[in-house]
Structure formats: structure tokens, C-alpha cells
Amino acid sequence: MGKLIGITKTKVAVFISGNGSNLKNLIKHSLKKDSQFIIKLVISSNSKAKGLQYARKFKIKKKSINYNNILNAEKHINDELIKNYIDLICLAGFMKILTKNFIKKFKGKIINIHPSLLPKYKGLNTHQKVLENKEKFSGCTVHFVNSKLDAGKIILQKKVPILKNDNPEKLAKRILKQEHLLYPKALKKIIARL
Incomplete structure (x- = not known):
């Protein structure tokens, strides 16, 4: 049987560190009738990031990640991505550099603006x-x-x-x-x- 149109949307995680205006904009687009993606997760490297309020407002799962230890931080992020079946990562004002290993794991699945x-x-x-x-x-x-x-x-x-x-x-x-x-x-x- 073929895939039913409109049933499977691409599951997106958005990574932020600040105001989250691109996150807010992507959420708005994800809610349109013909949208092909859904934002399942917001990851922030800053627990006080203003952008987290959009995740709260639109009831999207959010996680603030402590970046004191980059390998621990990326392990936590990786666990969250797997748990939420994420297909694509959108960096939107994410002020941390991802390690080569993390990028390799998600090759071709991470985009940035x-x-x-x-x-x-x-x-x-x-x-x-x-x-x-x-x-x-x-x-x-x-x-x-x-x-x-x-x-x-x-x-x-x-x-x-x-x-x-x-x-x-x-x-x-x-x-x-x-x-x-x-x-x-x-x-x-x-x-x-x-």
C-alpha cells in the first residue's frame, strides 16, 4: 500500500539560543494546512532564551541543555532526538558549535540559517x-x-x-x-x- 498523503509529516527539532524569531516563524508555517513538517522539539543552549516561550505557548516539547560539558550536552541532545523520532534539525540562532561526531551522525539532516x-x-x-x-x-x-x-x-x-x-x-x-x-x-x- 502506498503512503497516505498528508499523514506523515517530517518531524523537526529547532535549536535556539536567543529570541527565537525564526523558531516562531517556523512554528507559524508548521501550523498551515498544507505544511509538510511538524516541530516536535525545541532545544536551547540557554535556559533563559526568550524563544522558549514560543515552545511553551504552542505546547512543543522543549529542553534546555547545559553546555558545561559539550560531550554530555550532545549525548542529551542525541537522546532527545531519538526519543522524538526527529527527521531534521533546524538551527535558528543556535550559538554553539556542534562537534564533528554529532554532525556526522546526522549528516544531511542539519540545516542552518x-x-x-x-x-x-x-x-x-x-x-x-x-x-x-x-x-x-x-x-x-x-x-x-x-x-x-x-x-x-x-x-x-x-x-x-x-x-x-x-x-x-x-x-x-x-x-x-x-x-x-x-x-x-x-x-x-x-x-x-x-
């Missing part, structure tokens, strides 16, 4: 760097996670023009709006291939 047009401006303070270098464009990128920082295969990108009076805050705000459009699109694209 980054606020620049990769491969340019990896890491932190991207908006500052973009403005200092007088770029004409910045943007955001959804990419697969590999063992090198912000270097995995690009899934989708969106360009954002730099305006004359831009500062890092203004640029960050405009790029965040585009992140909210890009991440669900990228998710859809990947799920079609899973």
Missing part, C-alpha cells in the same frame, strides 16, 4: 563586517551544516540591498524579514528530497 550571503562573512558580526567593507548587497543563506563553520552546501539565498543610511541594526532587521521568508522555503525544498 546565516545572516550573510555565504561563502562571504561566516561567523559573527556579519552586518558590521558587510558595512565596513562597503558591500552593495548582503542577505541570508540557508545551508546544510558540515564540520566547517558556515561552509555547508547552500540550499537557498536571498539578496538584500545595502541602503545609504544603514547601520548594523537596521540591516539586521531587514535581513531578518527575509530570513523569515527564506527558511520555510528552504525547508520545503529539502523535505521534498528526504
Whole structure:
């Protein structure tokens, strides 16, 4: 018998460390009638992350992970992912670097959103760097996670023009709006291939 359409949704875990605006946006998209994914788990590296309130509000299972010992932390995360039958991990402002072993275990199943047009401006303070270098464009990128920082295969990108009076805050705000459009699109694209 073939798979019944609409029955099996891709089970997603979202990893956060802060405000969780991308998490909130993904939750909104997961609740749409035609959504192909469901957010089953929110993992936070910060027990005071604002984003945890969205997990609470939408009754999604959440776990704060103590990162004092990275191997212990990843063991706990791994257990939670297995327990909740997670198919795909979305990093959304997760401020910890995952180990090579963890990434290998979930190869091709971890994606991240980054606020620049990769491969340019990896890491932190991207908006500052973009403005200092007088770029004409910045943007955001959804990419697969590999063992090198912000270097995995690009899934989708969106360009954002730099305006004359831009500062890092203004640029960050405009790029965040585009992140909210890009991440669900990228998710859809990947799920079609899973």
C-alpha cells in the first residue's frame, strides 16, 4: 500500500539560543494546512532564551541543555532526538558549535540559517563586517551544516540591498524579514528530497 498523503509529516527539532524569531516563524508555517513538517522539539543552549516561550505557548516539547560539558550536552541532545523520532534539525540562532561526531551522525539532516550571503562573512558580526567593507548587497543563506563553520552546501539565498543610511541594526532587521521568508522555503525544498 502506498503512503497516505498528508499523514506523515517530517518531524523537526529547532535549536535556539536567543529570541527565537525564526523558531516562531517556523512554528507559524508548521501550523498551515498544507505544511509538510511538524516541530516536535525545541532545544536551547540557554535556559533563559526568550524563544522558549514560543515552545511553551504552542505546547512543543522543549529542553534546555547545559553546555558545561559539550560531550554530555550532545549525548542529551542525541537522546532527545531519538526519543522524538526527529527527521531534521533546524538551527535558528543556535550559538554553539556542534562537534564533528554529532554532525556526522546526522549528516544531511542539519540545516542552518546565516545572516550573510555565504561563502562571504561566516561567523559573527556579519552586518558590521558587510558595512565596513562597503558591500552593495548582503542577505541570508540557508545551508546544510558540515564540520566547517558556515561552509555547508547552500540550499537557498536571498539578496538584500545595502541602503545609504544603514547601520548594523537596521540591516539586521531587514535581513531578518527575509530570513523569515527564506527558511520555510528552504525547508520545503529539502523535505521534498528526504
